[in-house]
Amino acid sequence: MLKDKSPPDLILNLNCPECKYQDRCRQKAIEKDDLSLLTGMAEKERKKLNSKGIFTVTQLSYTFRPRRRSKRQRDKSEKYHYSLKALAIREKKIHIVGNPEIKIEGTPVSLDVEGLPDRDFYYLIGLRIRKGESIVQHSLWANSTEDEETIWREFIYILRTIDNPILVHYGSFERTFLKKMCERYGEPIEETNLKKSITESVNILTIIYAQIYFPGLSNGLKETAGFLGFNWTDPDC
Ligand code: SF4
Incomplete structure (x- = not known):
């Protein structure tokens, strides 16, 4: 890396929240609309998308194709679609897959x-x-x-x-x-x-995941709550 004339590719990762450069790197990633902004995307999946010429969240958003699930597939848990997450971000809309239900008897x-x-x-x-x-x-x-x-x-x-x-x-x-x-x-x-x-x-x-896609980069509670009209009283929290 030291011998290279150009810096390594910027890829946000699990260590970023602990790193002193996180604000700078995140800002650069936002400017590039980099795929690594999508929290949780595995390196293998990102590389696969890169090999198809998809490098940005916006590019990814155009690849989502809704598919009807077969009867057999309906009993299985829904697969997570990063392309739908990207679409939700681009359109600034919440997308819902199927009929998510919460059963609380008590x-x-x-x-x-x-x-x-x-x-x-x-x-x-x-x-x-x-x-x-x-x-x-x-x-x-x-x-x-x-x-x-x-x-x-x-x-x-x-x-x-x-x-x-x-x-x-x-x-x-x-x-x-x-x-x-x-x-x-x-x-x-x-x-x-x-x-x-x-x-x-x-x-x-676990109910939200793969069923409700909020227009945020992660499913973090603070970010998600914001889309439902809740805000932290302390802006620095
Ligand atoms: S914030 Fe930047 S330097 Fe720090 S771990 Fe993340 S990508 Fe690497």
Whole structure:
């Protein structure tokens, strides 16, 4: 690379969020409308598209062709179409494939967890529950690793007060958290509803993925929420 006269091709990747050059590289990628802006696209797929002369998100958007699914295919989960994502971005429209459904038979409890993966430590459990016309929120903070078990127990205590709670979250981080906490501190095996809510939580992202295409480069919660009219009160968050 050092011997080369020109810099290497700019390809955004999984390390970018940790890199000090991320703002500069992202800006360049946006100027180029580079395919690597589409979060999650594998290198193999990008190279395959490049070999067909497709280098930009806009070029990709013109390749989407809707196809009728056969009866046999209808039972299988939908394949993710980057071309449809690109089309949604170009048209600034939300595209929906099939009839996405969310079945929640119980009391929905929104769950959002924050942690430090490199320290294997969860420091915040956020819960939001609708009670009639009002909303109840809980923010359980752990100041140190020693407090982690305390907030987990508080979390279980709150769930016990809810009739048939169904945990709803966005992404797999919360599911990993629930699994790890059960392994670390023991799962509440004696209570069927509680155990069910922990082991069968609903990941909204798996329903959105491949079925609802928002006109954003990623399926990140903040970006997606923006298309539904929600904004963070702190612009720097
Ligand atoms: S931000 Fe730029 S330099 Fe940093 S990892 Fe991403 S592409 Fe490489």
